[in-house]
Amino acid sequence: MNILLTGGAGYIGSHTYLALVHAGLVPIILDDFSNSNPKVLERLERISGKPVQCERGSVADLPLVQGLIQRLGIQAVIHFAAFKAVGESVAQPLKYYDNNVGGMTRLLQAMDAAGCRTLVFSSSATVYGDPASVPITERFPRQHTNPYGHSKLVIEDMLTALQVSDPRWKVAVLRYFNPVGAHPSGLIGEDPRGTPNNLMPFVAQVAVGRRPFLNIYGNDYPTPDGTGVRDYIHVQDLAAGHVAALKTLADKGQSFTVNLGTGVGCSVLDVVKAFEVASGKPVPYQFAPRRDGDVAQCYASTDLANTLLGWKAQFGLAAMCADTWHWQSANPNGYE
Numbered sequence: 001m002n003i004l005l006t007g008g009a010g011y012i013g014s015h016t017y018l019a020l021v022h023a024g025l026v027p028i029i030l031d032d033f034s035n036s037n038p039k040v041l042e043r044l045e046r047i048s049g050k051p052v053q054c055e056r057g058s059v060a061d062l063p064l065v066q067g068l069i070q071r072l073g074i075q076a077v078i079h080f081a082a083f084k085a086v087g088e089s090v091a092q093p094l095k096y097y098d099n100n101v102g103g104m105t106r107l108l109q110a111m112d113a114a115g116c117r118t119l120v121f122s123s124s125a126t127v128y129g130d131p132a133s134v135p136i137t138e139r140f141p142r143q144h145t146n147p148y149g150h151s152k153l154v155i156e157d158m159l160t161a162l163q164v165s166d167p168r169w170k171v172a173v174l175r176y177f178n179p180v181g182a183h184p185s186g187l188i189g190e191d192p193r194g195t196p197n198n199l200m201p202f203v204a205q206v207a208v209g210r211r212p213f214l215n216i217y218g219n220d221y222p223t224p225d226g227t228g229v230r231d232y233i234h235v236q237d238l239a240a241g242h243v244a245a246l247k248t249l250a251d252k253g254q255s256f257t258v259n260l261g262t263g264v265g266c267s268v269l270d271v272v273k274a275f276e277v278a279s280g281k282p283v284p285y286q287f288a289p290r291r292d293g294d295v296a297q298c299y300a301s302t303d304l305a306n307t308l309l310g311w312k313a314q315f316g317l318a319a320m321c322a323d324t325w326h327w328q329s330a331n332p333n334g335y336e
Contacts, residue, residue: 004074006059007081009036019239029054037335043187069114076118085197089148100151117169135301145293172245177231177261181320182327189327191334204328207281218290227268231261231299234315244309261300262313278321
């Protein structure tokens with residue numbers, strides 16, 4: 001089964017590539033490297049022991065994508081290629097709607113023209129906005145607090161409308177919570193450009209000496225220690241979730257939407273303390289005012305993923321921190 005991974009050289013895409021190879025599938029990467037590093041391809045070859053097939057180009061290039069699907073006999077697409085920085089989406093909303101919504105529109109048009117109508121879509125827990133309670137089930141009302149989250153919500157609606165119009169489409173919508181960690185080899189991991197937008201890579205860069213301290217935004221939330229609580233999921237578990245989603249689409253032939261998380265909430269201070277243990281390094285921090293759009297608590301109900309996909313997260317916070325440190329300490333400047 002040939003699988004096209006759009007944005008497959010990125011953080012989640014590269015780990016999913018290896019999970020697909022391990023499962024006996026044939027992943028083919030499409031990436032324009034606007035937010036990833038070509039050096040990841042050599043790392044993937046080292047880990048897998050197989051040559052990596054990668055096509056350089058944009059998911060928004062409809063003729064290119066249609067031609068690839070037809071020429072390579074692509075049977076399903078996993079769509080990772082999207083911008084994901086919440087703050088940037090607030091500052092540059094048109095950039096996010098053009099790339100995320102526009103890119104998805106053109107990808108779907110290319111798939112339809114090529115006769116490939118099986119898709120796994122990377123959605124996000126941001127579609128739940130500020131939830132009224134936790135844990136969050138897939139039936140919770142959707143809302144958004146920023147243009148990034150809105151772009152994911154719009155795409156979910158687009159996919160629903162497409163399936164209503166043409167039942168040949170089989171779509172898995174995966175609502176990620178907070179992906180962290182790295183491959184246990186230490187060869188691939190999260191390598192954000194510029195200042196990290198997410199907690200774990202920032203903590204790792206403080207521990208490795210690239211940054212002097214961590215800003216913790218808000219210590220007066222209604223949580224056990226006052227800091228924000230999130231559901232962190234190991235990227236290896238997330239990658240396995242994509243394989244399970246593809247298998248479920250093939251076996252059941254029906255579309256679905258599921259949360260991918262651990263079902264456990266960890267505070268910012270929980271992460272800091274666990275990372276200090278894993279790394280043996282101090283992580284200095286200071287408190288700063290809350291950021292607009294941040295919510296107090298956000299963690300998943302994973303019952304549907306457990307029953308529908310036969311999938312359950314295997315790794316806890318200690319493993320997430322240990323694997324992140326293995327990657328960061330071996331690659332203090334990322335892939336550069």
